[in-house]
Amino acid sequence: HAEAEIAQIQMSEVQENEKIRQEIQQKAAESAGEINAEIQTLCDKYITEFKENMEADGYQALDISHEIVQTNDQYFTLKIICIYSAADSAEWNYYYTIDLATGERLALSDLFIDGSDYITPISENIKEQMAEQMTADENIIYWINDPDFPEFNFSSITDETEFYLDEKGSLIISFQEGDVAPMYMGVCTFE
Numbered sequence: 001h002a003e004a005e006i007a008q009i010q011m012s013e014v015q016e017n018e019k020i021r022q023e024i025q026q027k028a029a030e031s032a033g034e035i036n037a038e039i040q041t042l043c044d045k046y047i048t049e050f051k052e053n054m055e056a057d058g059y060q061a062l063d064i065s066h067e068i069v070q071t072n073d074q075y076f077t078l079k080i081i082c083i084y085s086a087a088d089s090a091e092w093n094y095y096y097t098i099d100l101a102t103g104e105r106l107a108l109s110d111l112f113i114d115g116s117d118y119i120t121p122i123s124e125n126i127k128e129q130m131a132e133q134m135t136a137d138e139n140i141i142y143w144i145n146d147p148d149f150p151e152f153n154f155s156s157i158t159d160e161t162e163f164y165l166d167e168k169g170s171l172i173i174s175f176q177e178g179d180v181a182p183m184y185m186g187v188c189t190f191e
């Protein structure tokens with residue numbers, strides 16, 4: 001009698017685990033669909049701008065590619081790289097991460113306890129890294145505490161700031177060209 005009860009409990013657990021697995025797979029498929037739609041919209045925007053600029057300015061190039069930044073038991077991260085070239089070039093990077101434990105798309109806020117202020121310490125740490133890099137190398141320039149162009153000064157990240165988790169699990173914040181530094185500095189990342 002006890003063996004039958006144990007078998008019934010084990011079968012119930014197996015069924016519950018299968019249900020959870022199917023729910024996570026469904027959520028991951030929905031998240032992937034949302035990401036694919038965003039990427040399509042992003043590509044359409046760049047292609048439209050490219051065509052308009054081609055008619056107006058002539059020679060130019062557009063390259064949109066992807067790279068899998070992270071894939072492990074916990075996260076899958078896809079990076080979309082958009083490079084536009086005319087007389088000069090510019091690069092934009094976009095990151096899309098799915099939490100494989102939940103199937104949900106990972107937002108920066110998901111990495112922290114609800115209601116916690118993660119924006120201020122991350123922003124302050126980035127400012128410290130910027131100042132250290134500029135002190136170490138006079139060719140490195142970030143827009144912080146610049147009295148000549150205060151409107152360009154980096155003040156804070158937002159929930160929309162691009163990010164990813166590297167292979168060590170470290171949080172990497174990524175800024176597009178021209179967001180926190182002159183364009184020649186390229187895409188700027190901070191751990």
